[in-house]
Amino acid sequence: MDVDQGVRKRIKALEVMVAEVVVETPDATTLVLFTGNDRLEYQPGHFLTIDPHQFDALARWTAFLEEGKNKKEPPRAYSIASARHENRLAITIKEERFIPGTTRYPPLLSPLLVRRTLPGTRMTITGFTGPYTLPPDIESKTDHLLHVCAGSGIVPNYSILKHALEQRMKLRHTLIYANKSWDDVIYRRQLDELRVRFPEKLEIIHCLSRESNPRRFPGHVRVGRVDEGVLRSVLADPKASHVFLCGPAVTKHERAEARARGVEPQPRFLDSALAALASIGVSRAQIHQENYG
Numbered sequence: 001m002d003v004d005q006g007v008r009k010r011i012k013a014l015e016v017m018v019a020e021v022v023v024e025t026p027d028a029t030t031l032v033l034f035t036g037n038d039r040l041e042y043q044p045g046h047f048l049t050i051d052p053h054q055f056d057a058l059a060r061w062t063a064f065l066e067e068g069k070n071k072k073e074p075p076r077a078y079s080i081a082s083a084r085h086e087n088r089l090a091i092t093i094k095e096e097r098f099i100p101g102t103t104r105y106p107p108l109l110s111p112l113l114v115r116r117t118l119p120g121t122r123m124t125i126t127g128f129t130g131p132y133t134l135p136p137d138i139e140s141k142t143d144h145l146l147h148v149c150a151g152s153g154i155v156p157n158y159s160i161l162k163h164a165l166e167q168r169m170k171l172r173h174t175l176i177y178a179n180k181s182w183d184d185v186i187y188r189r190q191l192d193e194l195r196v197r198f199p200e201k202l203e204i205i206h207c208l209s210r211e212s213n214p215r216r217f218p219g220h221v222r223v224g225r226v227d228e229g230v231l232r233s234v235l236a237d238p239k240a241s242h243v244f245l246c247g248p249a250v251t252k253h254e255r256a257e258a259r260a261r262g263v264e265p266q267p268r269f270l271d272s273a274l275a276a277l278a279s280i281g282v283s284r285a286q287i288h289q290e291n292y293g
């Protein structure tokens with residue numbers, strides 16, 4: 001079987017039912033999906049897709065946006081939040097915002113998934129795929145993974161972390177997790193529990209860009225953005241670790257709009273983190289990245 005056939009065989013449509021809805025933060029929700037007896041062949045770091053056309057509640061909205069954009073709305077990708085040993089499939093969605101004067105169109109699918117999806121809702125998902133997974137020989141390449149995530153970019157890394165820690169892989173992990181505020185931190189309690197259970201294996205640093213008083217928070221919380229200083233402080237030897245980097249990047253729409261105005265697009269989290277990693281000597285071959293742009 002060639003690789004393409006293998007991938008096609010693995011990606012299939014599944015009818016699922018929402019078994020549980022967990023409110024993680026004011027704008028992020030986890031949907032636990034009941035998949036019946038289907039065997040779930042996914043790896044930590046994979047994503048699934050959801051086609052907005054299947055939801056009657058969005059039909060007029062989808063048609064309206066398709067007319068305005070002159071383009072069919074594509075399925076949206078969502079990283080898998082669960083790990084295989086958990087025997088359940090979960091995704092976590094952060095609601096995209098419409099900011100008048102800044103965003104061109106209101107977001108289509110994420111508001112429905114975050115705010116208006118109830119237990120018992122049925123939907124079709126397609127999965128599982130994606131290149132953002134642990135290479136099979138990762139333990140022979142490094143003993144340390146640096147996870148650098150922002151916002152919902154934590155989702156695939158959370159799955160990778162749970163998998164690697166529970167499977168007792170040799171890897172140590174440092175997670176640098178960027179959010180605007182302490183209340184925006186997705187999986188705050190769950191990450192803390194992992195840190196307490198695996199103190200030798202997992203270190204976590206939260207970076208909060210819109211908080212101002214560091215004394216309000218525990219010691220592993222810093223006020224400010226992810227910058228060269230934070231990255232350097234956790235990479236004793238920048239050539240020795242592998243980095244799993246996930247979060248928002250400049251979108252193709254932002255790039256096109258900036259080009260039309262003859263300016264450079266404003267860098268987003270992933271672009272700035274890549275530049276900071278390069279400047280402290282981490283090579284591209286050490287970096288695995290998932291771009292939510």
Ligand SMILES: Cc1cc2nc3c(=O)[nH]c(=O)nc-3n(C[C@H](O)[C@H](O)[C@H](O)COP(=O)(O)OP(=O)(O)OC[C@H]3O[C@@H](n4cnc5c(N)ncnc54)[C@H](O)[C@@H]3O)c2cc1C
Pocket residue numbers: 047069076077078079080092093094095096097103104105106107108109110111130152155156253290291292293
């Ligand atoms: C591999 C991958 C994994 C992901 N995993 C997750 C995850 O685990 N959790 C999560 O919350 N998100 C995840 N995402 C993001 C997710 O797929 C969606 O992009 C997100 O939920 C927004 O979808 P939406 O339908 O709500 O917004 P959209 O309708 O897609 O709109 C998003 C933004 O794009 C702008 N826009 C849309 N179309 C145009 C256009 N034609 N011209 C100009 N601007 C336009 C809108 O104005 C808006 O600002 C992932 C993305 C990828 C690629």
